[in-house]
Amino acid sequence: MVKKLLVTGVGGFVGGHLQQWLANWSDSPWQLVPPRRHDLTNPATLDAWLADACPDAVIHLAGQTFVPEAFRDPARTLQVNVLGTLNLLEALKRRGFDGTFLYVSSGDVYGQVAEADLPITERQPPQPRNPYAVSKLSAELLCLQWSYVEPWRIIVARPFNHIGVGQNASFVVSSIARQLARMKLGLQEPVLQVGDVDVTRDFLDVRDVLNAYFLLLEKGRNGEIYNVCSGQERRIRDLITEMSRLAEMELEIAQDPARLRRADQRRVVGSSDKLQNETGWKPGITITETLRSLLSDWENRERKKNEQDSSYHWCNGPGRGLPR
Secondary structure (H helix, E strand, C coil), rough: CEEEEEECCCCCHHHHHHHHHHHCCCCCCCEECCCCCCCCCCCCHHHHHHCCCCCEEEEEECCCHHHHHHHHHHHHHHHHHHHHHHHHHHHHHHHCEEECEEEEECHHHCCCCCCCCCCCCCCCCCCCCCHHHHHHHHHHHHHHHHHHHHHCCEEEEEEECCEEECCCCCCCHHHHHHHHHHHHHCCCCCCCECCCCCEEEEEEEHHHHHHHHHHHHHHHHCEEEEEEEECCCHHHHHHHHHHHHCCCCCCCEECCCCHHHCCCCCCCEEHHHHHHHHCCCCCCHHHHHHHHHHHHHHHHHHHHHHHHHHHHHHHHHCCEEEEE
């Protein structure tokens, strides 16, 4: 039987991939509730969205996700990520929801973790070190509290860094891919502007992330938290080497102080043993596949943008197509 799935933030990076995932899933048990403009800080917009359909399940993706923006405006980040989640829970309750609610948090909630405690498991006490992580942990606790008192099945996912086609260039791997694409097209000198390239992170393809989310909808246990990660520790410098090899580019690395983060964790690698043991999930896309698709995507995007810019300047340059 087809079940109705409501997804907040469906217009974002992960949401776009989720729509494509469902479109490619020939025997999917899920039917997406038609997206509608909504504002998590405005309960009336959530009530209006839910008026025509009470979902069987919810994946809550929407939120303020950019760490530098959280430092710039922590109050807004807390308002969207914590109070916005409360508004959504209350709107669902008013609609009579009694299904499965998957809250998408972040591995960033763990904060500073000693190297002796790596890889990070769900038993690691959270120590958030930025306003974004504080907001995600607070919303987690809110969701878990609701799991104790409401007849719902509420699950928390803690994805670590996920990457893929279409990701904004404000994120490190996407930024590197964009710069390499621009170099290849002759739009940028072969000097890569980066932050700290000697930190390590646990990167996972967004398609593997989505596979985990749908398995959690099916098999996740109420009131439980699950890491969603590759279990592989990767240094940014090594990814740059691999990406430059794939792009067949030689380049120079230049550290940009503006790209350095305060309170940054030097090493990150997670454990997804709990997720794998309880749902059967395993990552299926290699890092090379992911990097190759990112480079190809950015090359297409930058080429198209450059062609559009060139066409605009040709049509609107001096003496060309302008009224006298």
